Ligand SMILES: Nc1ncnc2c1ncn2[C@@H]1O[C@H](COP(=O)(O)OP(=O)(O)OP(=O)(O)O)[C@@H](O)[C@H]1O
Ligand code: SF4
């Protein structure tokens with residue numbers, strides 16, 4: 001359904017001295033219809049940037065995105081719009097999509113209005129149905145975002161994302177601002193909607209338990225790259241970083257990095273991105289590491305077997 005090839009994104013910041021940061025570096029991925037893929041990795045590894053590249057909120061520096069075989073990269077805005085309803089992003093922060101000055105029903109109706117495909121009555125009926133599907137009552141419709149709880153507001157955001165009947169939802173830490181019981185409720189609700197509507201789901205999360213519980217496949221990111229990908233990643237992690245993430249031993253591994261060895265790897269370094277922190281590194285790891293198939297698992301480490 002959605003396919004990305006060799007995606008790369010570089011942020012440029014600074015006015016006087018420009019600083020470049022490669023946030024996503026050569027990512028290939030494919031999402032199949034009805035599948036749930038979890039993307040995990042530490043803060044700053046490029047998950048949100050990758051999500052924005054997939055939903056075309058950001059234009060990649062290089063690489064391609066395809067949806068049902070149609071190339072979305074480099075096509076005109078007019079043609080891109082036809083696909084935008086099919087792929088929706090649910091961001092971490094509801095404020096990114098819900099206008100605080102609008103009653104929430106207006107925010108849910110907005111994509112339907114913009115599409116120009118429906119009458120006023122049809123939009124009203126669709127908004128009612130979306131609210132009901134998400135377990136929200138008519139009473140919630142005229143309220144402003146600050147008049148709803150965090151969980152209710154996130155359900156409004158999901159209603160809005162579902163309005164144009166997407167085929168793929170990309171959820172970027174969509175529940176991380178909520179307390180644990182509300183998180184579980186929203187995750188269960190998303191899975192039910194997925195089953196009912198046959199949606200593909202990309203679930204970006206810090207919570208490895210949630211990732212394990214909801215996903216058919218897991219992608220582990222580190223420093224802008226996918227370092228491991230497969231179905232039973234958490235049961236049998238093969239990449240040293242995945243193992244560190246699971247054991248939370250990344251904290252101890254950081255301690256063993258000597259100060260003179262620490263800091264960012266130089267731009268000229270083309271070896272393993274995990275080199276600095278890896279307890280298992282050798283000189284061979286200074287060579288570029290490709291994702292390779294290890295008994296059905298993709299792993300970016302020459303040692304994995
Ligand atoms: N607008 C920006 N300008 C410059 N650098 C940015 C910008 N946005 C993100 N970055 C940098 O790009 C890298 C990837 O950021 P991104 O937000 O994709 O990470 P993330 O994995 O989603 O992190 P988190 O788990 O904390 O949400 C980080 O090093 C971040 O500092
Ligand atoms: S390639 Fe080397 S440094 Fe990288 S994860 Fe594997 S063992 Fe560690």
Ligand SMILES: [Mg+2]
Nearest residue numbers: 047048049173
């Ligand atoms: Mg993020």
